[in-house]
Amino acid sequence: xxxxxxxxxxxxxxxxxxxxxxxxxxxxxxxxxxxxxxxxxxxxxxxxxxxxxxxxxxxxxxxxxxxxxxxxxxxxxxxxxxxxxxxxxxxxxxx
Numbered sequence: 419x420x421x422x423x424x425x426x427x428x429x430x431x432x433x434x435x436x437x438x439x440x441x442x443x444x445x446x447x448x449x450x451x452x453x454x455x456x457x458x459x460x461x462x463x464x465x466x467x468x469x470x471x472x473x474x475x476x477x478x479x480x481x482x483x484x485x486x487x488x489x490x491x492x493x494x495x496x497x498x499x500x501x502x503x504x505x506x507x508x509x510x511x512x513x
Contacts, residue, residue: 423503427466427496434459462488466496470503473512 422429438456441449469484476484485493 420503423499424470425467426499427463427470429463430466430492431460431463434463462492466492469493469496470500473504473509475509 434456436456437452437459441452441456465488469488474480481493481497488496
């Protein structure tokens, strides 16, 4: 579970790639909503991967900035994954 928590953002990026692939390979016309949703998930997963694997513990201000950049719901998903993936001792080594 700890390994999956480190790579939850990669799963989000793969879902975005799957949405774009389905839009590309289906015979239906490409809808901009599908393409924007897939691209948004890829971009959010990329930023989420940076957030989760950043070993700085973060202050209240930095967490608010990350919540604005990532979005409220994804921020709490990534924040929970970061807490599961790394112990308090891991943070102490880097801070």
